[in-house]
Amino acid sequence: MSLKPTCREVHRLVSEGQDRDLSILEKIRVRVHLAICDACTTFNAQIGFLRRAMHKFEIPADTPGTPPAPAKPDAE
Secondary structure, eight states: SSSSHHHHHHHHHHHTTSSOOHHHHHHHHHHHHHHHHHHHHHHHHHHHHHHHHHOOOOOOOSTOOOOOOOOOOOOO
């Protein structure tokens, strides 16, 4: 395993990093690659944009087939 991963490895790590914490070595490898690869830097930014957009997206409660929203705790 080299310190500089391939673009394919970086895409996989960036995607996995959305679902789990990457190890220190994985984070270093991604950062080293992003420092020199514009295409992967763009991919990383696009994944971040999509994640933020999906967190802001709300499905109306009356949409058929929509699971019930979790109960919100009472605000005091």
